[in-house]
Amino acid sequence: MVEVMIFEILVPTLVALIVCKRSNRIKRKRMFNVEDGIIKVVYGKKVIFVGGIEVVDIDPSRLYDEYYETIRQYSYALQRAAPGMILEIRLVKKPIAVNDILAKLEREITSLRVLKMSDPTDVKVDRKLRVLEKLYKVLSEGVPPASINLKYLLYSNELNKLRSEMQFISVVLENLLGAKVRKINNRELKRLINVNIIKSKDITCTAESLGLVYPHVKKSDINGIYIGKDISTNEPVFLGYDDLTHHVGVVGSTGSGKTTFLASLIYRLKTLSEDVDVTVVDPKGDLRYILEKVDLEVNVITYHGDPRLRNEKINDIMLNILNEIIEMNPTKRLRRLVVIDEAWIVSEELMEELVREGRSKGVGVVLSTQELGDLSDAILTNTHTMILFRSNSIKNEDLYFKLLGEQYRLLKALPRGEVFLRHQGHVKRILVDVEEILQVLTSTTLKSSIPNSSSTSLALLKEDGGNSE
Numbered sequence: 001m002v003e004v005m006i007f008e009i010l011v012p013t014l015v016a017l018i019v020c021k022r023s024n025r026i027k028r029k030r031m032f033n034v035e036d037g038i039i040k041v042v043y044g045k046k047v048i049f050v051g052g053i054e055v056v057d058i059d060p061s062r063l064y065d066e067y068y069e070t071i072r073q074y075s076y077a078l079q080r081a082a083p084g085m086i087l088e089i090r091l092v093k094k095p096i097a098v099n100d101i102l103a104k105l106e107r108e109i110t111s112l113r114v115l116k117m118s119d120p121t122d123v124k125v126d127r128k129l130r131v132l133e134k135l136y137k138v139l140s141e142g143v144p145p146a147s148i149n150l151k152y153l154l155y156s157n158e159l160n161k162l163r164s165e166m167q168f169i170s171v172v173l174e175n176l177l178g179a180k181v182r183k184i185n186n187r188e189l190k191r192l193i194n195v196n197i198i199k200s201k202d203i204t205c206t207a208e209s210l211g212l213v214y215p216h217v218k219k220s221d222i223n224g225i226y227i228g229k230d231i232s233t234n235e236p237v238f239l240g241y242d243d244l245t246h247h248v249g250v251v252g253s254t255g256s257g258k259t260t261f262l263a264s265l266i267y268r269l270k271t272l273s274e275d276v277d278v279t280v281v282d283p284k285g286d287l288r289y290i291l292e293k294v295d296l297e298v299n300v301i302t303y304h305g306d307p308r309l310r311n312e313k314i315n316d317i318m319l320n321i322l323n324e325i326i327e328m329n330p331t332k333r334l335r336r337l338v339v340i341d342e343a344w345i346v347s348e349e350l351m352e353e354l355v356r357e358g359r360s361k362g363v364g365v366v367l368s369t370q371e372l373g374d375l376s377d378a379i380l381t382n383t384h385t386m387i388l389f390r391s392n393s394i395k396n397e398d399l400y401f402k403l404l405g406e407q408y409r410l411l412k413a414l415p416r417g418e419v420f421l422r423h424q425g426h427v428k429r430i431l432v433d434v435e436e437i438l439q440v441l442t443s444t445t446l447k448s449s450i451p452n453s454s455s456t457s458l459a460l461l462k463e464d465g466g467n468s469e
């Protein structure tokens with residue numbers, strides 16, 4: 001009886017186990033160099049050729065808006081045009097060298113502290129110190145931001161097909177993106193194939209799924225304004241200067257924190273890049289109040305006249321601004337920022353013109369309003385970054401759904417200071433950081449004790465003249 005059991009059950013099981021183990025061992029990958037940029041991978045009885053191409057010289061900021069869609073569409077087309085070929089795209093995140101930036105910040109902060117000691121009344125020094133200290137804190141304690149590297153891995157069982165596709169893909173990438181393309185050397189190729197995806201920081205995807213993954217961080221250097229931290233990764237989040245020229249929408253109910261956020265954005269921008277002209281259109285005067293408190297040299301357009309004429313007057317001024325922008329020379333660099341609080345007051349036609357014109361003239365537009373529905377389709381398509389604060393009542397659910405998916409339902413319960421940021425298909429939940437503004441607003445001693453020697457130039461207040469003509 002027992003012997004029968006041993007032969008009928010135990011032995012076959014053992015044999016099966018051994019075979020299984022064997023085949024595991026046999027199936028281990030072995031890799032051989034074929035030529036520069038191509039290796040042969042032998043996996044059990046299967047043989048597959050793998051080639052790698054890296055896009056070098058890629059301007060990470062352009063990866064976001066210009067390259068990305070091109071790469072996505074092209075990758076998708078390639079996948080369909082070359083059946084049997086697997087195309088894998090790796091977006092490799094590399095943390096940037098924060099230490100250099102920190103060292104530079106440290107030097108600047110030290111000299112500002114010395115300046116402040118010699119003249120404690122200098123508001124500009126004080127302001128710069130606050131912003132730089134904040135930046136230093138964020139960069140030294142947070143997860144460092146990263147840059148993005150784009151790599152293509154091509155797999156095929158036919159060597160010739162792989163060669164010709166690699167040739168083709170290089171030419172297309174070069175022509176399409178104006179980027180330099182190089183073959184990934186064999187040693188790195190092996191590393192990339194072996195890399196444990198779970199452990200690595202690489203984001204891997206196929207051509208079809210590229211639309212679903214999106215690099216978190218785009219800068220190889222800090223070239224933007226710090227706005228807060230990603231709640232899930234704790235990474236600092238920056239609004240790049242070119243994000244600003246591609247316009248920003250800020251949406252949320254009254255009291256959700258929009259105006260304070262705008263003030264903080266302007267505060268940091270003006271402190272770090274004084275040469276960027278900031279024009280604030282503030283029909284209600286809330287933003288002007290904060291900007292005056294923090295002593296910023298910003299052109300604020302506000303309205304005090306007959307409320308029935310307000311919208312018309314504001315629109316007249318907007319038309320003047322638009323005409324000024326139309327006259328400007330084209331550039332991609334951010335030269336001017338037009339911040340419109342309560343943007344629903346401005347006519348749709350004017351705003352559409354403004355975002356369209358602004359983009360080619362280095363003029364960023366930040367539109368703040370209560371409902372997504374206040375912004376027309378044309379405005380929404382021309383506004384690449386959307387920041388959504390708490391919204392108590394959501395009228396056009398479909399618009400919110402389009403931006404955030406099901407997450408839009410969370411908008412109703414967002415605590416103050418939390419936002420959803422959407423940038424070209426990628427959504428992040430962020431805790432905004434408006435510390436310097438809140439500090440100034442709550443500290444009564446700070447500003448009032450300082451003689452306002454420069455205050456005349458600080459708020460170059462362009463009054464509307466609504467009832468004085």
Ligand SMILES: Nc1ncnc2c1ncn2[C@@H]1O[C@H](COP(=O)(O)OP(=O)(O)O)[C@@H](O)[C@H]1O
Binds near residue numbers: 253254257259417
């Ligand atoms: N991130 C924040 N943390 C704490 N308090 C905030 C924050 N943002 C705004 N507040 C406060 O909340 C109140 C409403 O903010 P405000 O910016 O005027 O909202 P909104 O413009 O959306 O109506 C203000 O008293 C402001 O000081």
Ligand SMILES: [Mg+2]
Binds near residue numbers: 255258259260286
């Ligand atoms: Mg407000």
